[in-house]
Every structure is written in structure tokens, then in C-alpha cells.
Amino acid sequence: MIKKSIWIYHLNTGGCNGCDIEIIDVLTPFHDAERLGVKLVGSPRHADVILLTGPITRQSMEKAINAITAAPDPKFIVAIGSCACGGGIWYDSYATVGGIEAFYKILRERGVKPPKVIYVPGCPPRPEAILHALAYFKGLASKKIKKRVFVEK
Amino acid sequence: MSRFTLLKKAKEIGVITERYPYKPTKVPEGFRGKPEIDPEKCIGCCACIAACPPNALTSLDENGYRVIRIFYGRCIFCGRCVDVCPEKAIRMTEEFELTADDHEELVQEVRLKLVRCSVCGRYYDTERHYRMILKEFEEAGLKVDPEVLRRCPEHRMGMSAEVIGLRRVRK
Numbered sequence: 278m279i280k281k282s283i284w285i286y287h288l289n290t291g292g293c294n295g296c297d298i299e300i301i302d303v304l305t306p307f308h309d310a311e312r313l314g315v316k317l318v319g320s321p322r323h324a325d326v327i328l329l330t331g332p333i334t335r336q337s338m339e340k341a342i343n344a345i346t347a348a349p350d351p352k353f354i355v356a357i358g359s360c361a362c363g364g365g366i367w368y369d370s371y372a373t374v375g376g377i378e379a380f381y382k383i384l385r386e387r388g389v390k391p392p393k394v395i396y397v398p399g400c401p402p403r404p405e406a407i408l409h410a411l412a413y414f415k416g417l418a419s420k421k422i423k424k425r426v427f428v429e430k
Numbered sequence: 431m432s433r434f435t436l437l438k439k440a441k442e443i444g445v446i447t448e449r450y451p452y453k454p455t456k457v458p459e460g461f462r463g464k465p466e467i468d469p470e471k472c473i474g475c476c477a478c479i480a481a482c483p484p485n486a487l488t489s490l491d492e493n494g495y496r497v498i499r500i501f502y503g504r505c506i507f508c509g510r511c512v513d514v515c516p517e518k519a520i521r522m523t524e525e526f527e528l529t530a531d532d533h534e535e536l537v538q539e540v541r542l543k544l545v546r547c548s549v550c551g552r553y554y555d556t557e558r559h560y561r562m563i564l565k566e567f568e569e570a571g572l573k574v575d576p577e578v579l580r581r582c583p584e585h586r587m588g589m590s591a592e593v594i595g596l597r598r599v600r601k
Contacts, residue, residue, distance in 0.1 A: 364504060
């Protein structure tokens with residue numbers, strides 16, 4: 278999907294910091310995401326990919342929208358953890374938006390074009406799972422999951 | 431202390447970086463990965479749905495089928511569904527590479543046939559659950575008329591234990 282080195286911006290939207298610690302793990306010498314060209318940057322203006330964690334609380338929503346609109350096109354979002362992917366255990370709480378799907382609905386209402394999202398479920402996901410998503414961007418790994426439906430005859 | 435102490439140490443330890451995206455990795459013992467429903471074993475009792483803390487497991491009765499749906503995007507991998515499943519139909523696999531483009535890809539659905547009430551004709555239970563209850567009565571040594579169990583709980587309520595036949599068979 279991206280041919281050049283991926284520069285990532287780490288955006289926590291009110292998570293418990295479990296996923297954030299796993300992201301830091303990815304950047305340590307043991308997993309070493311930098312050998313795939315991944316670099317952590319301090320500003321969304323430099324980023325290709327935004328690593329979004331947390332269920333997007335109402336307090337952090339405005340800031341998250343600011344950060345996402347600040348990133349230059351083409352941009353991608355990687356939703357890391359159960360909270361970001363589907364709202365997690367707080368999916369119906371009044372204090373959170375409830376995951377990336379509901380957040381994208383709000384973005385569309387405001388006239389912001391939502392970037393493409395890659396889901397990485399897990400609570401928290403293993404560092405290898407995050408590496409797998411980053412390798413998927415580079416075309417080094419393939420998807421291993423698909424929808425399965427069983428109908429009793 | 432020589433200038434090359436650090437280099438010597440580095441050579442002694444070697445490379446610790448794992449080669450993950452190029453080579454597969456191992457998960458520790460007892461790792462809880464993606465929970466999977468075995469559709470051949472599931473009876474549609476919905477015990478897992480009551481136990482699921484984030485409601486990643488949901489059920490829906492439509493068109494004569496009970497749809498058991500698990501959405502991995504909301505699953506917190508706690509393994510409670512595995513603990514409560516009476517048929518051991520759910521198990522935690524060791525899969526963790528759940529990268530997906532669309533949230534519909536993170537879904538497993540099991541559609542089980544429902545049975546109709548013999549009085550009012552509405553769907554009330556899955557066929558597999560009905561058969562399991564019959565079998566359990568037999569194993570407990572209780573004689574029960576299968577037609578009684580074909581009624582929905584509402585129409586079963588008015589009947590006494592005697593009519594239903596919940597009497598222990600004397601040997």
C-alpha cells in the first residue's frame with residue numbers, strides 16, 4: 278500500500294495505555310520496527326500512518342479530529358486494540374464515541390473525508406500483531422482472517 | 431578497560447532482534463488468541479452471550495434461524511465464553527494476526543435452525559438444544575413426553591408436573 282518508509286504518529290484517544298506499551302514494544306530492539314522503515318514522529322504533519330488507540334472519549338474527540346485533519350494525504354489509520362476497533366468494553370458508554378465506526382460517522386457529518394482504516398484487534402494486541410499490520414502496509418504479509426458463516430442444514 | 435569492551439560484549443550476545451514478518455513466531459503456552467466457535471458442536475444456548483463482558487458475542491432470531499455472531503473487533507480475549515460453554519464448542523486458538531481492512535471480515539456467524547411451538551407456532555428454541563434437553567431427561571431417568579417439550583415456555587406453564595411426566599421411573 279505504501280512504497281516508501283512509513284512514518285507513524287501515535288495517537289491515544291483515552292485508552293488504558295495497554296496498547297501504547299505494546300506500540301513502544303514494537304519500536305524496541307527486540308521487535309525493531311525500524312528495520313521495516315518505520316519511524317515514530319512527533320507531529321501528525323509528518324505522518325503517513327496514524328496509530329490510533331483508545332475508544333475515542335468525548336473529551337479527546339476534537340483533538341483526534343484535529344490530529345487526523347493535520348496529517349497530509351495519502352494517510353492511513355491503524356486502529357489498535359479492541360477499544361479502537363469496535364469500542365471495546367465501553368462501546369455503549371455515554372463518555373465514549375464507541376470505536377472507529379461511530380467516529381467515522383461523526384467525521385462524515387462534519388464533511389471530513391475519513392482515511393482508510395486497518396483493524397488490529399486484541400486487548401492489547403501482541404507486538405507481532407502490530408508488526409503484522411505494518412508489514413501488511415509494505416506488502417510483506419498477507420491477511421489471514423476472513424468472514425465465516427455457517428448455516429445449519 | 432579496553433576500548434572494545436562494548437563491541438566484544440555485543441559480539442558475545444549476538445543479534446536479539448526476532449525476524450518476525452519474515453519468519454513465523456511462537457506464542458507462549460496458554461496464550462488466548464482468537465476464540466472460535468465449532469459450528470458442529472454449538473447448540474445455540476446463548477450461555478456465552480450472557481457471559482461476554484463487552485457483548486462481542488450477540489444472538490439474533492430471524493427467518494427461522496438463530497444467528498450467533500462473534501465480532502473480534504470488540505472481543506477482549508478474556509476466555510469467559512470458553513468457561514461457560516456446556517458443549518465445549520468455543521475454544522481459544524493461537525491466532526493473533528487479525529489484521530483486517532473491513533470490520534465485516536472480523537466476524538464469525540453460526541446460523542442454527544429453530545423449532546416452532548406446537549400450539550402457537552412461534553419459534554422458541556434451537557433444534558439442537560431441544561434434542562439435548564430430551565437426551566438429558568433420558569439420562570436422568572425421567573420419562574417425558576416429547577410433544578410437551580415442543581411447546582414454548584408460555585404454553586408449557588399451565589401444565590402440571592404430572593401431565594408433563596416429570597416422575598422418576600421406578601426400577
